[in-house]
Amino acid sequence: MHDPALGGKLAAERLARVVAVAAAHADSVDREGRFPAEAMAALREEGLLGAMVPRALGGHGATLAEVAGQCQKIAGACASTGMIYAMHQIQVACVLDHGLDQDWHHTFARRIAEEQLLLASITSEVGIGGDMRSSLCAVEVADGRFALTKQAPTVSYGAYADVFLVTARAHADAPQSDQVIVTIPRADGTLEVTGSWDALGMRGTCSSGGSFTAHGHADQILPVPFADIAADTMVPVSHLLWGGVWTGIAADAVSRARSFLRASARRQPGVVPPGAARLMQAAGLLDMMQGRIHILLGQYDACHALGDAERKIVSTEDAGWPGGMARATAMNMLKHDVSEMCHRAVLQALLVCGMAGYKNGTDFSVGRHLRDILSAQLMISNDRIAGNTGALLLAQRSDLGTL
Template sequence: MSTFAARAERVAAVAARHADAVDREGRFPEEAVAALKAERLLGLQIPGQFGGEGAGLVQIAELCSTLGQACSAAAMVFAMHHIKVSSLVTHGLDSPWHGRLMERIAREQLLVASSTTEAGIGGDLRNSLCAVETTGEVFALGKDASVISYGARADLILATARRHPDAATSDQVLVALMADQISLVRTGDWDTLGMRGTCSDGFRLEARNVPVEQILPKPFAEIAAQSMLASSHLLWSSVWYGIATYAVDRARAFVQAEARRRPGQVPPTALRLAEVSNAHQAMRGTIVSALRRFEDAHGDADTIGSVGFCVMLNNLKVTVSDMAVEIVRGALAIVGLAGYRNDTPFSLGRPLRDVLSAPLMIGNDRILANTAKLLLVQKGSGQLMSA
């Protein structure tokens, strides 16, 4: 077992012990996040020159899967943190201020949150109503953020905004805001069916007298296309795979227990288990294929930002999110009432409720509509090994 995997397993053990309480109480998975910091897993992506370990997205995805089997909320917090870190690593290397920020993330194990959604834009992260208002060498920002996952517990927030008050809604920048530079007034509570521990409340975010050097130098359009889209879909998918793996494991244990009770007989649920296992393997293959394509294209902004690559990532998110839901539902059908109850070793209520969020995180209909536009300009490819 690699050092990354061993550290993740230790965190997963902590996360699993508290997962039910996190879900039941709708609270932040503080024990799991404390364990992530203790194992120094929040700075994994930071390059060695800034004190990190230079881990790639493939390694982060594996850890997301491990955590997803233990506590969905803790795994999603870890994934969302590393999605934002990937933007810093990809686009902040030439900025002295963001280089120092990466050093702090690695050294202090800072937790990074995201503020890309905003009231009035319908969930479209590629548009902003709020704007950076610059005066000399500082700026101010006020944003009605409909959701900031674990915003009240983050050490810093990366927020999107228009470049200036007269800019188009799509002319955006990404700014790094430290917790002591902002005020957050809660405007909405996160009272949901599942993923309750992400604590994705709504906030009015206010920042004043923030140095302009904290604005990432590249336009958010480039950041979204070259790092954020890929890291979001790949890491989210890995979390959902972890949730599905937990469900399949529970179903397998249930069928094996049935077989032990009736030696010499194949339980009728065994066929259903084979079907679910087949779908689970196909889900894994889809994610692994996408991770390999990303790894092959690493550092090639033209390839990662190409129409074909964007279509592949969109298809990954839609396919895996739908598959995850069906796999967990299939596992529940196998386990039956023992999975429906909350007080059995085979309970699947929490993972089912959590995984139902998968098709809703950037809604699949929105993604399919975007893919439809891209397909109008994409050139066809009929090659099996380069699809």
């Protein structure tokens, strides 16, 4: 994965401090199913919540590849913290890509960096499931003000977020697919949390459902249709940063398996441990996944400035970044394949470590990793993605399997 440094040694040290804090509290976050407050405080202290915000607005001006590298390192220490960080940066990317020409969002981008605001999204809705491209609720605008009420089955870290990006129909008479996204600071909204989050994995994301009500200025509505925001930014950035999180989980599990085999080899010099072949398979899976993610990150960053006017970019054609159905296909296949291969890699690590990996509390425990990585195939169901992507492939005329 891309070097996560944002400006040399100092930035790498900042990230290392966050990773150390996340690792120290990962087991208790998982065991207690609690928000990773210590790691989040460290992220704020190091200024990383504004990593992608342009330097001119007080941020670090990071590329998506740099942020993906951060997600990977953090998730290797604590998957919940890594996922929260990735989901925050997805929302930041949407604001930077589609809001900086508007005064309200230009000022808001500066606030993200200066105040280290934590952004969350409310895209799912009771009655439509996980289809973020449909909304039942509508934003009502009158006299320069808006009002919005939404019932959400999940709002990840909603009780701890400072700002919510909420999807809704553009107006009361709009079809379900005619959506906008509204940026709502906590002071403008009320989230009434319903239910609890006692999940198999990713327990620290605290993704309970809730009823959300908000009022504010109409300028808080991003000026671009959500269909364009989703296609151009939210979907590709989600799949690329999630890929960083998932490979981070897998990489840490495989590293534990290698440490286990090294300990075995020291006890029996000259004897190849029986799990060595599985280690090779797991490492190979990691290489394949990271190779795909690395290429797509490079293509994305080559043609996207993410609001940083000083960054030199090229056309999508020169960058090799796909468009239209080809881009949707590439992102869907990336999400599907990485989520499944990471699971396979973690499972191989467990089989290498045996009971030492199965038990909690050992240097080689990977039970938390296995439970966390299972969420990857459920965050936008792989079955749904496979069906939709198959239909996209049928409609495309491009050659398959060419180098």
